[in-house]
Amino acid sequence: MDRVVERLAGMGYGSVPLENPYWSPDRSVTVEDPDGWRIVLMQIKQPTN
Helix, strand or coil, X not given: CHHHHHHHHHCCCCEECCCCCXXXXXXXXXXXXCCCCEEEEECCCCCXX
């Protein structure tokens, strides 16, 4: 996920503060798109069925 965050920052989309306490600051990052919408990227382990 660090690589994705670095690439987004390189394109001008730096992280912004989380608005919802549900998102864990140590496992997620929020970026804002050009229209002001916030996109949350969260790294979790996919459950196996």
